[in-house]
Amino acid sequence: xxxxxxxxxxxxxxxxxxxxxxxxxxxxxxxxxxxxxxxxxxxxxxxxxxxxxxxxxxxxxxxxxxxxxxxxxxxxxxxxxxxxxxxxxxxxxxxxxxxxxxxxxxxxxxxxxxxxxxxxxxxxxxxxxxxxxxxxxxxxxxxxxxxxxxxxxxxxxxxxxxxxxxxxxxxxxxxxxxxxxxxxxxxxxxxxxxxxxxxxxxxxxxxxxxxxxxxxxxxxxxxxxxxxxxxxxxxxxxxxxxxxxxxxxxxxxxxxxxxxxxxxxxxxxxxxxxxxx
Amino acid sequence: xxxxxxxxxxxxxxxxxxxxxxxxxxxxxxxxxxxxxxxxxxxxxxxxxxxxxxxxxxxxxxxxxxxxxxxxxxxxxxxxxxxxxxxxxxxxxxxxxxxxxxxxxxxxxxxxxxxxxxxxxxxxxxxxxxxxxxxxxxxxxxxxxxxxxxxxxxxxxxxxxxxxxxxxxxxxxxxxxxxxxxxxxxxxxxxxxxxxxxxxxxxxxxxxxxxxxxxxxxxxxxxxxxxxxxxxx
Numbered sequence: 331x332x333x334x335x336x337x338x339x340x341x342x343x344x345x346x347x348x349x350x351x352x353x354x355x356x357x358x359x360x361x362x363x364x365x366x367x368x369x370x371x372x373x374x375x376x377x378x379x380x381x382x383x384x385x386x387x388x389x390x391x392x393x394x395x396x397x398x399x400x401x402x403x404x405x406x407x408x409x410x411x412x413x414x415x416x417x418x419x420x421x422x423x424x425x426x427x428x429x430x431x432x433x434x435x436x437x438x439x440x441x442x443x444x445x446x447x448x449x450x451x452x453x454x455x456x457x458x459x460x461x462x463x464x465x466x467x468x469x470x471x472x473x474x475x476x477x478x479x480x481x482x483x484x485x486x487x488x489x490x491x492x493x494x495x496x497x498x499x500x501x502x503x504x505x506x507x508x509x510x511x512x513x514x515x516x517x518x519x520x521x522x523x524x525x526x527x528x529x530x531x532x533x534x535x536x537x538x539x540x541x542x543x544x545x546x547x548x549x550x551x552x553x554x555x556x557x558x559x560x561x562x563x564x565x566x567x568x569x570x571x572x573x574x575x576x577x578x579x580x581x582x583x584x585x586x587x588x589x590x591x592x593x594x595x596x597x598x599x600x601x602x603x604x605x606x607x
Numbered sequence: 608x609x610x611x612x613x614x615x616x617x618x619x620x621x622x623x624x625x626x627x628x629x630x631x632x633x634x635x636x637x638x639x640x641x642x643x644x645x646x647x648x649x650x651x652x653x654x655x656x657x658x659x660x661x662x663x664x665x666x667x668x669x670x671x672x673x674x675x676x677x678x679x680x681x682x683x684x685x686x687x688x689x690x691x692x693x694x695x696x697x698x699x700x701x702x703x704x705x706x707x708x709x710x711x712x713x714x715x716x717x718x719x720x721x722x723x724x725x726x727x728x729x730x731x732x733x734x735x736x737x738x739x740x741x742x743x744x745x746x747x748x749x750x751x752x753x754x755x756x757x758x759x760x761x762x763x764x765x766x767x768x769x770x771x772x773x774x775x776x777x778x779x780x781x782x783x784x785x786x787x788x789x790x791x792x793x794x795x796x797x798x799x800x801x802x803x804x805x806x807x808x809x810x811x812x813x814x815x816x817x818x819x820x821x822x823x824x825x826x827x828x829x830x831x832x833x834x835x836x837x838x839x840x
Binding site (some may be wrong): 482501 | 657659678679680682683684688689691695696697698699700704705707708709711713753754757
């Protein structure tokens with residue numbers, strides 16, 4: 331359940347990028363892995379706790395997302411989906427293999443002093459690290475919605491998502507808005523990576539799995555819906571932990587993907603999705 | 608001197624040339640109408656001015672400064688605001704947000720909003736409503752209001768009366784007259800030729816991507832060609 335916050339944050343990043351540009355970021359999971367490795371680098375080299383370091387990870391991933399959008403994604407924003415998928419898978423491969431080259435294939439784990447302790451929360455034992463990861467992830471999602479609904483840049487992002495041509499007509503620099511949106515989406519998943527780094531051993535090939543997991547949540551919640559991604563993340567996390575308890579821990583993915591199949595059968599636009607007009 | 612000058616511009620889509628050698632001028636303070644049938648190249652001309660479509664030949668000047676080849680954001684920053692065909696609002700944003708997005712200068716935003724609300728009291732009543740839930744006429748008001756938020760020197764309007772009830776058309780045209788009296792120059796593209804000529808000081812007639820006729824309002828209203836082809840007289 332407490333992973334839910336992080337799941338939500340990953341999915342919120344993906345759905346933001348999709349909602350604005352109609353591009354599915356298949357490098358999302360690999361960006362997350364980079365967030366994890368950055369947290370690991372800071373912890374091992376600089377002794378920075380990942381629960382502080384996530385800010386730096388988010389900033390670094392913002393820059394990465396901004397640059398990837400400007401240099402690569404901008405060229406294919408209007409291209410057919412299959413071309414977008416090819417490019418994004420290419421970016422994913424490059425990020426994954428770069429991580430493999432630099433950090434090696436061995437699983438790593440970040441040690442956080444906070445991850446050692448546990449607290450009683452009502453009737454259950456909870457470890458502090460999960461609690462913090464959850465709280466920070468929820469806080470970041472709230473900050474993101476404040477950014478989108480209360481600032482001028484956020485408003486321009488929503489406007490461009492709503493009607494890109496309209497945004498262009500009134501003189502919005504749509505390319506800049508797209509780059510910022512991609513950067514913010516990448517920053518979300520970068521922070522999510524740093525937050526789970528102490529909880530989950532990680533290695534470079536995990537990226538694809540994480541991309542698929544985020545994509546799954548986004549579809550369940552409704553493509554392009556921030557609220558859907560947030561709630562979807564919590565639902566999937568709960569479903570997976572219930573599956574792990576009542577079935578077998580190794581079957582938890584079975585639960586989340588069954589959920590996906592059910593959603594696609596009975597509510598194809600997702601829980602909070604609207605039908606495409 | 609003219610505020611806007613198009614000097615034999617050519618523009619189009621892919622291998623289709625939609626306007627050939629269009630030249631026109633709009634002087635400061637004027638209302639100029641650009642009339643013509645479907646597919647004559649009226650929208651293309653407006654899109655070329657705003658930089659939404661590349662100009663292949665010729666030049667466009669605003670106040671003597673060349674603006675062709677510039678991005679829409681730069682053109683808007685220089686004082687041209689465009690009310691596009693089909694209004695192109697942001698349907699899931701509130702009326703107020705739609706309007707505020709039109710402002711280029713944050714410091715003048717509150718003043719601009721107040722004058723737009725004064726011009727269209729209906730928009731103030733609907734301030735918090737989502738733009739997508741407005742009636743057609745209200746949407747047109749919102750689109751014009753959004754363009755005025757940029758405090759433009761030149762307002763481009765593309766078919767503001769399209770699809771509106773006659774009462775609403777009348778209201779929109781009366782408001783356009785007020786906007787012009789308040790000092791904003793207008794270039795108006797319109798299929799409702801009678802209305803457009805009643806408002807405009809001068810007009811150009813565009814057919815098959817070329818200007819075939821131009822002159823002051825009275826001359827065009829008397830023109831046999833205009834009467835037959837556009838006024839149905």
